[in-house]
Amino acid sequence: MVKLKQVLMDHFLQLTSQEVQGLSPEDQQCTQASQNLEKRMGHILSWMVNLLWSEAVKKLQFKGPLPHWHSTCDTKAGQQTLSSWQPDQPGPWLGSFEAAFAGHVLSKHGTAINEFCHDNFESYEAYQRKKYHKDKNPSGIINLGTSENKLCFDLLSRRLTQSDMLHVEPSLLQYPDWRGHLFLREEVARFLSLYCKSPAPLKPENVVVLNGCASLFSALATVLCEAGEALLIPTPYYGAITQHVYLYGNVRLAYVYLDSKVTGLNTRPFQLTVEKLEMALQGVNSEGVKVKGLILINPQNPLGDIYSPEELQEFLGFATRHQLHVIMDEVYMLSVFEESLGYHSVLSLERLPDPQRTHVMWATSKDFGMSGLRFGILYTENQHVATAVASLCRYHGLSGLVQYQMAQLLRDHDWITQVYLPENHTRLKAAHTYVSEELKALGIPFVSRGAGFFIWVDLRKYLRQGTFEEEVLLWRRFLDNKVLLSFGKAFECKEPGWFRIVFSDKENRLCLGMQRVRQVLEGQSQVVEDASPCHTQDPSTQPI
Structure with a gap:
């Protein structure tokens, strides 16, 4: 069969x-x-x-x-x-x-x-089967679609192979506290207190350790929602969250659709407002679907948006009025390479409107370029939530040896602050500048805020009729030309033609990837012109 x-x-x-x-x-x-x-x-x-x-x-x-x-x-x-x-x-x-x-x-x-x-x-x-290698497979696929930081392996390998990382004792080989070993949760609390700039020291009893943010989304959705209930999320958003919240708990996502229109001097493309949250919540409730929470990503993926303290307070206030939980994903919090942006963690606020319904997650996958290590943390003052999530750590926990290594890494504030973060930000900024200049040379508008690993690119002029079907076909042309991107429908963008390009890669792969992108777009531009001889468009060559 x-x-x-x-x-x-x-x-x-x-x-x-x-x-x-x-x-x-x-x-x-x-x-x-x-x-x-x-x-x-x-x-x-x-x-x-x-x-x-x-x-x-x-x-x-x-x-x-x-x-x-x-x-x-x-x-x-x-x-x-x-x-x-x-x-x-x-x-x-x-x-x-x-x-x-x-x-x-x-x-x-x-x-x-x-x-x-x-x-x-x-x-x-x-x-994975046909990935690019400069010697073994030079015609392989360049991956500019998966959000991983591939720029700092040299720094990480030196630190992770130092002698203080190599330690074995009986307790590390036995069942731990399901929330994570106490020594690790203490280091996580100190780490978050410092880098989130919390007004008071954060507490280890509020920390739960899991194997990555995917598990955190699954666990939180399962313990906060009944099957069939929903969580609000602004779009475009990191689409895998749909899977994370659905697989275990059968929890749905209700979309707060944003668009690229700029309506005033103090507005920006895809800007989230309380008014849009209220409208989306009212629409979902009118369909008989109960909303239990709001998911916010800060810095945002795929936009790179950073919410100001005032915006955070407004969104948290909205959630409090409607008795909604807030799941705050801050997995890119240390990947803000434009210092002038002034990133603020929700844990830096002087007062949370509803601490018992505010749950913060972070992981080493993005900021430390260790997506394969699978280390994530939840910080919540709600002990019922912490205990429920910790119960699921039986299936999503980390080995004692990895917990020890993570504690050693997170306590090394001197290395993080003086060595790793400055060099990581320098490399991210250089890669971002290269891709931005390539896009400007092609006359392609884009959204970029100076945070994260990606640029949100407007390729709408390459779609003759402006449909999602054309968007998929363009995506496949990229893949046929051996470059993998992510297209807007994957992020539930309401406007066909937006793509996410990940720039956090080594120079040789990035240059070759952008060459292949250029080849596809030059060919697609000719197709559009041939099909619509009277069609003209003069896009801005500057970031939106």
């Missing part, structure tokens, strides 16, 4: 690819013809799988219908299908085919999780 499944899948994908290649340029822009083709392929595959499974499982007396065409899990808040959040999803025929097989062995929730994982990892796994 598995072999037959693979043969059928390969055969139909080949047929589809051949037919699409034969279409005219207009038909390739997701016309009715190509959409009908997708539907026909999906129906045929689902019918064949139903037929095969009816014979294969007859003796097992299996009952229950297969998922039908477009088998998706409806998110009532925002009416988004949960399988559409990631840009690298396969064609609908493949999703229907996979769902048909998975639906016979998994629960409904398990089938949704299976679809999530397929959509999430397909192109990333392709990148």
Whole structure:
């Protein structure tokens, strides 16, 4: 059955690819013809799988219908299908085919999780198999889509291999306190007190240690919300959060849609306001969906926005009025490379409107370029929340040896302040400047605030009709040209044509990646001009 499944899948994908290649340029822009083709392929595959499974499982007396065409899990808040959040999803025929097989062995929730994982990892796994190497695979894929800091491995490797990192004792090999070893939580509290600039020392009993922010989102959503309830989140946002909050707790996201319009002298593109929060909350409540909290990312991903203390107080005040929890993701707090921006952590505020409903997360994945280490922390004054999340640390904890190493790293304030952060910021700024200048040379507008690892790029002029289907096709042209980006729909941007470019990479990969981006855009510009000879546009070459 598995072999037959693979043969059928390969055969139909080949047929589809051949037919699409034969279409005219207009038909390739997701016309009715190509959409009908997708539907026909999906129906045929689902019918064949139903037929095969009816014979294969007859003796097992299996009952229950297969998922039908477009088998998706409806998110009532925002009416988004949960399988559409990631840009690298396969064609609908493949999703229907996979769902048909998975639906016979998994629960409904398990089938949704299976679809999530397929959509999430397909192109990333392709990148891992065909990644660029200057000697071994110079024609491989350059990854400018995954938000990782690859600039400071030399600094980190020297520090992590020093003798004080190598220590073993019995307690490190035994079950710890599920919140994390006390010595680590004490160091985390001191670290956050210093770098978040808290007005009073933070307390180790308010710290819970998990293996990364993904686990933190999953744990918090599970312990704060009932299944089917929602968390507000401004868009565009880091799309993987959709998966994080849904997989365990079946919690949904309700979107606060922002746009690029600038309405006044003191406004900026994609600016969040309390008025927009109120409007979104009212809309979700009118649909009968209960909202339990608000997710804020500061600095914001993908915009690089930094919320001022006044804005933070306004957003927290909104949450307090509506008795909402606030999940504050500050994973980029030490990656603000423009010092004039003056970043402020929510933990730096003199007074929190509702400390019992304010929960802060941070990790070493971004600021220390250690996304593979899987170290994240929660700081909350609500001991009920801390205890509930700590209970889930049985499944999301860290080994004692890693906890010891993290404590050693976080207590080395001299190295962090005098060596690592200055050099990291210098390298981030240089990489950011290079990509910014390349974009200006191409006449491409972009949003950039001087924080994080990414630039939010406006490629709307390269879409002839301004649709999300065209956005996907442009993304695939980048991938065909061996450069991986992230497109706006993955972040639930309401305007087709926005892309995120990650610049925190070594110079050779960054230069080659931008060369490939330029090649695609030059070719796409010619396609648009040929299709619309009267179309003219004079975009600003400066950051928006």
